[in-house]
Amino acid sequence: MAEERITDIGPPHYEQFLPPVIKANYGKWKYHEIPQPGVLKHVGESGDELYTVRCGAGRLLTTDYVREVCDIADKFCDGYVRWTSRNNIEFLTNKKENVEPLIAAIKAQGWPVGGTGHAVTSIVHTQGWIHCHTPAIDASGIVKSVMDDLFEYFGHHTLPAQVRISLACCLNMCGAVHCSDIAILGIHRTAPKIFHDKLRHLCEIPTTIASCPTGAIRPHPDKSIKSVVVNEERCMYCGNCYTMCPAMPLFDPDKGGVALLIGGKVSNAKHPPMFSRLGVPYLPNNPPRWPEVVQAIRKILTTYAENAKKWERLGEWVQRIGWNRFFEMCEIPFTFQHIDDYKWAYDTYNTSMHFKF
Amino acid sequence: MSDTPMLDQLETGPWPSFVKDLKRKAAQKPQVKDLLGQLERSYRDKITHWKHGGIVGVLGYGSGIIGRYSDLPDEFPGLEHFHTMRINHPSGWFYTTEALRMLCDIWDQYGSGVLNMHGSTGDIIFLGTTTDNLEPCFQALAHKGFDIGGSGSAMRSPSCCCGPARCEWSCYDTMEACYDITQEFQFELHRPGFPYKFKFKFSGCPNDCVAAVARADCSVIGVWKDDIRIDQAAVKAYAGGELKPKGGGAHVDKLDIQKDVVDLCPTQCMSWDGSTLKINDRECNHCMHCINLMPQALRPGTEKGATILLGSHAPILEGAQMSWVIVPFMEMEKPFDELKELGANIMEWWTENGKNRERVGELILRLGMREFCKAVGLDPVPQSIKWPRCNPFFFWHAEDFEAEAEGKTYIKL
Ligand code: HEM
Ligand code: HEM
Ligand code: SF4
Ligand code: SF4
Ligand code: SF4
Ligand code: SF4
Numbered sequence: 001m002a003e004e005r006i007t008d009i010g011p012p013h014y015e016q017f018l019p020p021v022i023k024a025n026y027g028k029w030k031y032h033e034i035p036q037p038g039v040l041k042h043v044g045e046s047g048d049e050l051y052t053v054r055c056g057a058g059r060l061l062t063t064d065y066v067r068e069v070c071d072i073a074d075k076f077c078d079g080y081v082r083w084t085s086r087n088n089i090e091f092l093t094n095k096k097e098n099v100e101p102l103i104a105a106i107k108a109q110g111w112p113v114g115g116t117g118h119a120v121t122s123i124v125h126t127q128g129w130i131h132c133h134t135p136a137i138d139a140s141g142i143v144k145s146v147m148d149d150l151f152e153y154f155g156h157h158t159l160p161a162q163v164r165i166s167l168a169c170c171l172n173m174c175g176a177v178h179c180s181d182i183a184i185l186g187i188h189r190t191a192p193k194i195f196h197d198k199l200r201h202l203c204e205i206p207t208t209i210a211s212c213p214t215g216a217i218r219p220h221p222d223k224s225i226k227s228v229v230v231n232e233e234r235c236m237y238c239g240n241c242y243t244m245c246p247a248m249p250l251f252d253p254d255k256g257g258v259a260l261l262i263g264g265k266v267s268n269a270k271h272p273p274m275f276s277r278l279g280v281p282y283l284p285n286n287p288p289r290w291p292e293v294v295q296a297i298r299k300i301l302t303t304y305a306e307n308a309k310k311w312e313r314l315g316e317w318v319q320r321i322g323w324n325r326f327f328e329m330c331e332i333p334f335t336f337q338h339i340d341d342y343k344w345a346y347d348t349y350n351t352s353m354h355f356k357f
Numbered sequence: 358m359s360d361t362p363m364l365d366q367l368e369t370g371p372w373p374s375f376v377k378d379l380k381r382k383a384a385q386k387p388q389v390k391d392l393l394g395q396l397e398r399s400y401r402d403k404i405t406h407w408k409h410g411g412i413v414g415v416l417g418y419g420s421g422i423i424g425r426y427s428d429l430p431d432e433f434p435g436l437e438h439f440h441t442m443r444i445n446h447p448s449g450w451f452y453t454t455e456a457l458r459m460l461c462d463i464w465d466q467y468g469s470g471v472l473n474m475h476g477s478t479g480d481i482i483f484l485g486t487t488t489d490n491l492e493p494c495f496q497a498l499a500h501k502g503f504d505i506g507g508s509g510s511a512m513r514s515p516s517c518c519c520g521p522a523r524c525e526w527s528c529y530d531t532m533e534a535c536y537d538i539t540q541e542f543q544f545e546l547h548r549p550g551f552p553y554k555f556k557f558k559f560s561g562c563p564n565d566c567v568a569a570v571a572r573a574d575c576s577v578i579g580v581w582k583d584d585i586r587i588d589q590a591a592v593k594a595y596a597g598g599e600l601k602p603k604g605g606g607a608h609v610d611k612l613d614i615q616k617d618v619v620d621l622c623p624t625q626c627m628s629w630d631g632s633t634l635k636i637n638d639r640e641c642n643h644c645m646h647c648i649n650l651m652p653q654a655l656r657p658g659t660e661k662g663a664t665i666l667l668g669s670h671a672p673i674l675e676g677a678q679m680s681w682v683i684v685p686f687m688e689m690e691k692p693f694d695e696l697k698e699l700g701a702n703i704m705e706w707w708t709e710n711g712k713n714r715e716r717v718g719e720l721i722l723r724l725g726m727r728e729f730c731k732a733v734g735l736d737p738v739p740q741s742i743k744w745p746r747c748n749p750f751f752f753w754h755a756e757d758f759e760a761e762a763e764g765k766t767y768i769k770l
Contacts, residue, residue: 011504014447239673
């Protein structure tokens, strides 16, 4: 390349990507409405109006797909479009008359309109088998299966509050699922296998030992074997050693699977932000449609929808009724895995008579 | 019979199908055909077929590219190397189609044409290119104004909610803060020199639409100090049912101001006599509940800024943490000097004291808040705790005795 090499310019300034109506009303919006599911109307102090049509999408796309998004944005939105923090696509226009044809064009592509208000919106998710070296499960395939099943909740405001579902394919949680109403988490359940002959070439032994949060890794007792051993009883399958040392994979096609964590949120509305808690310790890893996972999520979501009070987030509902009632109503067997035995476990024990039979 | 019988089953159903999309791309790009082939193998074998790691990058940067190699290169030669590039996104993920088409052209030329819009940190993620293409792709992007993001033990691309661009609740300019902080810390983004990753996320109000409290080492969440602005006529319109709760986004059509708003206020600081809504704003804890329900009647006040929280991360290594309050209120005006200075102090202290792969929140738990606050120059504030300790094991330092000797008392006499 003959041109001068450029580095450290940072991202382009956002202002060049803002529609004129946003520039004109920047910081001066007065209120918003949701005239129908998937459509937001923002009104500025100036009286200007901005319409947003929210369209569901997966996170994994191709350039062909993005070009189709551009075609629609060119036709109805003067070439302006954005993505949300939950991988939805938002088409922005100040022309009210464009809204209906815009929705029709999106639907003609086979894409869903919704994800606003008291709905299930797109599932934040990670890479899975399409691109990562540590997943216990796939990401895009489970998300597709769950959203196919919950489709009615994407385009309608029928739930007591908004429901955020997230997926991470291993405990690294690139998807940050630990504060979601429903979190789908890929878990390993077996200790790493150690390839002693490879380990000494690929890994630094002290770093590998230091990587284990539970101290389960020790130097190999036979000094002539430059490797390590794992005390399997102390291993919690976090995969941190594998991240540091490729000779310690912990995949098991049959034993790996899915855990569901529930009841988390990040918004401060009413209750402070909450962590998701273990709902279902294990469901089988069953491609291509993961029916057990899909069914368990539907059961939790519909039980919540039928029983929660107005405005109650899933976690607020569970806190009100109590976890034992939650397990009973959702027909989830309570197991030893539900009782915390990691650090700070004591914080989760019940010290009161406030329980039900 | 088809090469991908299991994936084919994901082509049906109402939600957009990534398999359909990838198959179309596979017709143009042999490596995407291999990608589908390998994914099908994973669906059958129930394990990943990506090999662990491998360091690749572009000249002068240690960040932004993740090495990726197939463990079945003979079967899927297009995936022999198939690296990830993280491209730093514009604030708020706004684009013109011109910019998007340009990004697509570059990615079709140098890569697989497969991407994420966006990664969970916020970057545009380009999935799948060869080692040879990394540098030319990076330079093609740079000449069009796009740079790559962070990875490894470096700062990550900061991200923000759309804030003032499209939300009446934003208490500061999240978009500009995100841009400005990203520019300020370019070196830290591109050249790993930290114990581990460091993230900034900017939300304009306590609804926290980018989940800053859960996902950013430094979470900057907008807040107001004065009174919630009330339009009493609009409150009446909600009470009468002319205006719909949550702007129409709820499952009910009519608001019961007493039951739905006043009774659910967590601080019980509101009252309603059937015609006037009163808020005792000194007792309001800024939860946003009432504002969320009546967006046309209520708005945050006008004395605005942000709360700075520190320390969140996902479970690895020691278990998940959420960020906690370290500065209850900071004015957030351009050029954001106070935040930049605090951020730089935090990173310096953490880099000096942190162990390898220890996030700043974990380090504070190990060394104590007092140590941290002193190092970065923060006073203790009650907003940073839920409640004081219940154990009697508190420490006294020489400086506490010196303060006493100077006449400092613990109760105002
Ligand atoms: C003016 C009104 C609002 C605007 C413009 C707004 C904007 C957004 C946007 C653009 C997103 C990403 C949405 C998506 O991907 O579907 C989002 C997510 C979110 N919003 Fe809002 N929002 C508003 C009101 C609210 C309200 C009323 C709440 C809570 C009661 C809320 C809490 C959240 C949460 C928790 C997320 C998801 C963050 C996550 O879990 O990743 N927002 N919001
Ligand atoms: C090679 C395997 C990995 C792949 C393919 C991968 C992929 C990704 C991607 C694409 C993102 C979004 C980045 C962005 O938007 O800028 C991300 C974020 C993240 N990754 Fe990974 N990652 C991998 C390994 C790891 C490891 C080893 C850890 C932790 C030990 C980890 C933890 C995270 C976390 C916590 C986030 C951010 C979540 C958030 O900000 O909400 N990932 N990862
Ligand atoms: S969550 Fe785990 S498996 Fe999934 S992309 Fe992140 S590191 Fe990879
Ligand atoms: S998987 Fe985690 S707990 Fe188990 S040995 Fe490895 S680092 Fe230790
Ligand atoms: S965090 Fe607050 S200001 Fe930002 S988009 Fe969400 S509701 Fe609006
Ligand atoms: S914001 Fe929350 S605490 Fe404040 S008045 Fe409204 S409901 Fe009450």
